[in-house]
Amino acid sequence: MHSGRDDRVRNLCDEIENYIKVVLASAGGTSVEIQRNALADRFGCSPSQINYVLATRFGPDRGYVVESRRGGRGFIRISVVPLDSDGAMDELLAAMEGQSLSQDQAEDIIVRLVEAGVIKVREAAIMRAAIDRRTLGVPLPARDEIRGRMMQAMVAACLRHAREESIEEG
């Protein structure tokens, strides 16, 4: 359910998200600064709409960090956090520790893992199949708890396996 490369924009939210990502990409890909009011103006919406987009599309779970400064010459800086170092993965694992996960949250993680090249598309498909609510078929909140443990276990297995492979190769 994540934005495929669909050039047709569905709503304001997506439009703004898209715009920010384009700006981000054309600015070298690691970080941009925007003005909240200017952006709101450009899209003819209320400024708080920008906050909504940032909160729902550029959260840490999606691999972004958002910083800001108020007052004159204020700004909002959006940076991308690469997930390719071992450190970041360990962090992710630690963050998942004991956490319940909704299907959407798990999907976010899977997408990030694929984008970071940590897992392959087919592996992602396996994970998705495994954590799907219909597959689990257990009522909430137990379902999200199980899913949390599954994601943790599967990602850990991936890491272990990646390391074993590199040892074998090394």
Add this chain to the structure above:
Amino acid sequence: MHSGRDDRVRNLCDEIENYIKVVLASAGGTSVEIQRNALADRFGCSPSQINYVLATRFGPDRGYVVESRRGGRGFIRISVVPLDSDGAMDELLAAMEGQSLSQDQAEDIIVRLVEAGVIKVREAAIMRAAIDRRTLGVPLPARDEIRGRMMQAMVAACLRHAREESIEEG
């Protein structure tokens, strides 16, 4: 005003199913997006009727994937997936249908899949992590039931994906 045609439909359900398939076909055949309320409106039925049609006529078993998004400008996307027809695997899938699986039984299946070259070692590791009794953390017999559905879903995902890859490569 009644169509003198042969393709007279029995009921609403079939009518809607038909309509969606026509739209699908005229949209290039792989994917369409509909609005639940708009469709319900067009057929003068309750919105949940649309869900019923989707559930009974456009399930994965019939080769469709249905995704959706709520909220403003929400939508329902219906996509066609080419269904694979690999004899042995289909047999395995059919055999797993609705079956509870102990961890040992699942392990046997995973080993066979690796030996048969259907899945890679790393993929096997992911599956093992997912279906481990400690990961699931649910008492029997629910645990084995969940595991059964997981194996079924994961293997099916593998098959679907194998097929997609070969199309891309071909």
Add this chain to the structure above:
DNA sequence: AGTAGAAGGTCAAACAAGGTCAATAATGCA
């Protein structure tokens, strides 16, 4: 230093979808 104005932040309400479930109706079949 004090302060005005320029940012950005928060939150809850209104609104806009789609989802679920169980009761009921209709249909098909032995």
Add this chain to the structure above:
DNA sequence: TGCATTATTGACCTTGTTTGACCTTCTACT
């Protein structure tokens, strides 16, 4: 005809989006 399956509906639920009123923090200027 009576039972089992399949359709249909409506009441209620969950999720996602958009806006506006009000709050906080910062810079620049006097």
